[in-house]
Amino acid sequence: MSPFNQLNKEEGSFGKLPQLWEEDDSGNKSKATRWLLFSTQYQQAEQEPQKDLHNLDSLFLDTAPPFRYQMHELADIESQYSELIKPHTSQDAVRHEARGPKLSTDAVIRLGGERFIQSCSSSVNDISMPTHPYGGSFSGFTDQEVKDIELIENLLLSAEKVTHQQFERSSKLLDWCDVLSSSSGNPIQRLAHYFSKALREKMANESGIISSHGSGKKDVAEMEGRMMTPNPTTLSVYQKLPFLQAGQFPGVQALVDAVAGATKVHIIDLSIKQGVQHTILMQAIASQPNLIIESLKITAVGTMFKEKLEQTGDRLRSFAESISMCLTFNVAMVEDMLDFKEDLFELDPDEALAVYSSHALWGMIGQQDRLECLMNVIKNINPRVMVVSEVAANLNSPNFVNRFIEALFFYGAFFDSLEDCLDREDENRAITESMYFGNAIWSIVAAEGEDRVVRHVNIDVWRKFFARFGMQETELSMSSLYQANLMAEKLPCGSSCTFDMDEKCLIIGWKGTPIHSLSAWKFS
Structure with a gap:
């Protein structure tokens, strides 16, 4: 039946029915204030469409902040990255929201985002070290959860370097991400694997290197054919x-x-x-x-x-x-x-x-x-x-930063669902993640113009x-x-x-x- x-x-x-630049004392630009550029960039993208909402192009730009999360505790960093975290960021609240002892991908992304914002407001090195990266503030998490949070932080740091075309520094961060990520690991490792690949493709495209990925339109057509x-x-x-x-x-x-x-x-x-x-x-x-x-x-x-x-x-x-x-x-x-x-x-x-x-x-x-x-x-x-x-x-923001973060949350939920509903060794899961999600993430993160077909x-x-x-x-x-x-x-x-x-x-x-x-x- x-x-x-x-x-x-x-x-x-x-x-x-039943019932995201200012100078510090040394003249250097700090990470935290660098993100004000992105905030300005975002505000321009947000305000421009409101000049004429009857223009069809305007409707599909940033007419409103796309993020679901706000973090008022870090008001000193006035950028869209503060949207990564909900107002409640305590360990207990996160665990409650994750509905159990196991952190959801959403919770890990928010915690990685919090760590990223903290690193932006300090003068620490770009690459987080794997030993005791958070001190006591994240005590109580397992070693794997700490590594996953660190992975999201370094992925966000790499995306920051890409937006400034600091490709060498971004590449070093991605090298570290590749050490921690895997196409066959847990949901965060799998998610980071495909986002890292897409960031490398974006760097290659902006450096004038012909992408090995091919035409975005062709990939989408192939996916549609399989779904028929x-x-x-x-x-x-x-x-x-x-x-x-x-x-x-x-x-x-x-x-x-x-x-x-x-x-x-x-x-x-x-x-x-x-x-x-x-x-x-x-x-x-x-x-x-x-x-x-x-x-x-x-x-x-x-x-x-x-x-x-x-x-x-x-x-x-x-x-x-x-x-x-x-x-x-x-x-x-x-x-x-x-x-x-x-x-x-x-x-x-x-x-x-x-x-x-x-x-x-x-x-x-x-x-x-x-x-x-x-x-x-x-x-x-x-x-x-x-x-x-x-x-x-x-997932169609003209602002790369907005698009990147929203896609991270969205596909994070999909990878989380596959973890809960399919075995890690399931061939259909691997195909879905590589062919469908991987191609979509590439389009959203790496492609621009006509090649960015996933909107x-x-x-x-x-x-x-x-x-x-x-x-x-x-x-x-x-x-x-x-x-x-x-x-x-x-x-x-x-x-x-x-x-x-x-x-x-x-x-x-x-x-x-x-x-x-x-x-x-x-x-x-």
Whole structure:
């Protein structure tokens, strides 16, 4: 029995509810005041977009500080690096937040950030020594935890040197990071391994050395191709990471809520991938006797991989037949999203129309004319609802420092989840970390211009963008929230999933770190 059927068997119908320069006396520039340059740089990046929020470019820059953490105790260092630490930084508080004796990657990053800020405000050497680096202030941590905190500190120090193009000094720091990191170690060691590689690539690029990494666009295309076809890696990760599964159920429920009362339903999917969401949707429809759907039409939109899209359609048709559901599956292919038009769809005025977009929009942030074209067409066809799932982090800041730190927290949560949910020797874990996370970290940290294809923004930016098309955010039903919680409870490691509301948007996280956002929209 599928998890969805089991869910309905045990709880009833799908909708049923229970309850960063100044001189010192010697004329030298101190580390702490050097970061004021970055603070100024950040403020310029922050204020510039506010001159004209109607300019699309502005919406995808730093319109607001992207960090989740503030550290008022270190007010003497007025830079974005103070955002690394939450107001409570005591050892006891960190351990409480880590939910046990084992420090989470988030806690280690914050402690490494605190140590980094302390080193910036002092005159110690750049490279932390491995023997008693923190004195008594970090007593009580294990030797490995101390090494992990030190690793994050030196990674941040290296990023500082890169921003000043002090490549030789940065390289020495990275040499030390490479001693402590490993692609097969604990989550912090693995995380630092890929960030260290990306920093070396950034130094090579800025030094005029041809990168061995290749084209960022090509890597992303290869990743998308792999995700279109069922394979052991994507299947294993999907089944093991609870926030991936739990995040789909509330989106499906939002679709179900929107088409209630209709007998003909048409779903336009902007990024169908393997179509798991539609298997869930069909099961949801079939499980509710009061929801009688005579025909279900799914249109998959794509710019490449037509054959794989059609294979997804074959699988969905086969599943529909197994539950006696009438399904029509179409593929709407466009070579360029500028060619995206209404006549790509077989629209019927008698159909309840909905649009489903799961991580489909971020890839067009660097191609904003394409994104505008897409949204204008969707506005014209006026669906009952547009369900949008995107990354809940700002990884598109034009300021390298901001981007680096936000990415450190975001991918730190992913590496932490893989540690908890998969074995260290799991081949699928290694592939996921190297191919998917490694390439994404390279794009965010090392690439610029067209090669920086991985660009994510948070829900606040999407709200400003969607407002330009008359889109209004709608409430997710209690059924949607219930489905997310219920699914998480049924999965191993599901207790580490967190669900929070940002206005009307559901933020799905891992141990409190935001991972995905889910929101529903209607057109006025």
